[in-house]
Every structure is written in C-alpha cells, then in structure tokens.
Amino acid sequence: MVHSADRAPTPSLRRRMACWLYEGLLMFGVVFIAGYLFGTLSQTRNALDNRHALQAFLFIVFGIYFVWFWAKGQTLAMKTWNIRVVDSQGAAISQKRALLRYALSWLWFLPPLAISWIFSVPGQEAAVLIIGWVAIWAILSRFHPDRQFWHDALAGTRLVSSLPLGTPAKAA
Incomplete structure (x- = not known):
C-alpha cells in the first residue's frame, strides 16, 4: 500500500515478516562467529561465564551489522x-x-x-510472551497510514519494494 504516486510501494506485511524471519536465520551465523571470537579473546570456557x-558484545556486533548494511540500503535478507x-523522502x-533505526528496532x-x-x-x-509481542508489533503496522512498522515511523525510515539488480523498470 502506498499513499503517493511518487513513492515506492510498501511491501506486504507477509513479505516483510518473511524477510524478518530470514534475517533471524542469517543472524545465527553472525552470532556463531561473534560468539567464537568473544570466547576465544576472553578465554571463556563456560557459556554462562561472562x-x-x-x-x-553481541548487541554491538548486531548494531555494526545492521547500521552498515542499512546505510547501504539492504541487508542480505532484504536483497533476497x-x-x-x-x-521518508525515498533517499x-x-x-x-540507521543507528537510530537499530536502537528503535529493539522495540x-x-x-x-x-x-x-x-x-x-x-x-x-x-518465549510465548516474546512471540505474542512480535505478532502484536507486526500487526500494529496495519494502523500506520503507509503500513510501515512503528519503529520505522519513529526513525523516519520506510521499507519499500525494490527491483532486483538488472531488472528493467516498467515504462509508465
């Protein structure tokens, strides 16, 4: 849904949540590498120590990951x-x-x-409480005029549909 003809369309909630879940899957690799690095550097032998x-450390690593990719426009999951x-102007x-969006995404x-x-x-x-809240937070996007997530609205950002690289735009 989009309210202005000059703005890119907002992806459907289903597509944004599929991307969100795929991002979570990809984050396992980031957690594994960062956790291994942390454990090696800190000489942590037990998972509950430190x-x-x-x-x-993971909060900072996640921040670096997301801020870096969002400032470039897309994460790997978003490209997929x-x-x-x-x-808000489409730039x-x-x-x-991106850092503000990262902080607000913790909502x-x-x-x-x-x-x-x-x-x-x-x-x-x-776990049930977290899953329930995630569902509520996602559904709340239905009440935004452009159907954006509320952390995006607060950060002054939007998620938009984009064409894959090499795909020609349709003539108007």
Missing part, C-alpha cells in the same frame, strides 16, 4: 526479498539514521524481555 559481557530501507539513509523485543525479567517469567512462558 554472559552479560557476551550479550553486550527485494526490500530496501529508505528515509538512502545515513549511518546516524520488537525489549518490552516482553523487560516484563519477563521484572516478573521472573520462566523460559517457555517468556
């Missing part, structure tokens, strides 16, 4: 699903805006994680 330092991140986003997870921590919710129930 876990808060590892979490902070022909989705691009742009600013490429700066690293500063996908922080509310249920905070509730789980505050109320000491056990693992399985916490």
